[in-house]
Amino acid sequence: AQSVTQLDSQVPVFEEAPVELRCNYSSSVSVYLFWYVQxxxxxxxxxxxxxxxxxxxxxxxxxxxxxxKSQTSFHLxxxxxxxxxxxxxxxxxxxxxxSYKLIFGSGTRLLVRP
Amino acid sequence: xxxxxxxPKYLFRKEGQNVTLSCEQNLNHDAMYWYRQDPxxxxxxxxYSQIVNxxxxxxxxxxxxxxxxxxxxxxxxVTSAQKNPTAFYLCASTGQANTGELFFGEGSRLTVx
Numbered sequence: 001a002q003s004v005t006q007l008d009s010q011v012p013v014f015e016e017a018p019v020e021l022r023c024n025y026s027s028s029v030s031v032y033l034f035w036y037v038q039x040x041x042x043x044x045x046x047x048x049x050x051x052x053x054x055x056x057x058x059x060x061x062x063x064x065x066x067x068x069k070s071q072t073s074f075h076l077x078x079x080x081x082x083x084x085x086x087x088x089x090x091x092x093x094x095x096x097x098x099s100y101k102l103i104f105g106s107g108t109r110l111l112v113r114p
Numbered sequence: 115x116x117x118x119x120x121x122p123k124y125l126f127r128k129e130g131q132n133v134t135l136s137c138e139q140n141l142n143h144d145a146m147y148w149y150r151q152d153p154x155x156x157x158x159x160x161x162y163s164q165i166v167n168x169x170x171x172x173x174x175x176x177x178x179x180x181x182x183x184x185x186x187x188x189x190x191x192v193t194s195a196q197k198n199p200t201a202f203y204l205c206a207s208t209g210q211a212n213t214g215e216l217f218f219g220e221g222s223r224l225t226v227x
Binding site: 045049090 | 220
């Protein structure tokens with residue numbers, strides 16, 4: 001079975017500072033990796049995904065993530081955050097079978113302060 | 115525009131009542147999903163369906179039921195057997211071309227009074 005751990009429930013950061021949101025996963029088979037963002041009372045929107053190939057993945061809104069197989073991590077980074085980045089961020093994994101089920105971490109709330 | 119529509123956005127229910135949440139998509143996706151979201155717990159899979167007239171239980175199916183009579187629709191019924199139904203419910207869909215990326219609706223917030 002697969003699992004996802006997001007150790008930081010909340011990350012406060014000042015505007016224009018860099019940020020890293022941590023994600024570790026557990027799986028005995030290869031997985032696909034995703035980061036989603038959720039604004040209050042809304043659905044989830046895909047930020048980026050890793051399927052194969054280059055371990056550095058670039059997404060929308062200036063975010064990027066690096067897949068590290070040896071450390072089973074997929075940390076999300078942004079070099080300079082904006083107030084509008086304040087939201088809940090979810091890391092997720094799926095096994096590349098026909099079900100496309102996603103297994104989510106518990107989420108990290110990014111709070112950007114002026 | 116293509117997308118996923120969930121209704122109602124907010125719903126209040128008395129204990130002992132069943133309630134049905136609607137999910138409709140016009141993305142021509144084969145697979146549809148229902149997730150439950152609680153604070154601090156992320157999203158947990160309730161049910162999913164890969165084709166019409168077929169669906170499978172997820173991790174927390176007890177107290178819920180679904181149907182998939184049409185490709186576009188995947189309604190979720192929260193029954194009186196669900197002991198703690200107050201939550202935010204999210205519907206999602208995907209197609210074979212999307213390689214695991216799920217597209218989400220705006221969610222339905224259910225509150226049991």
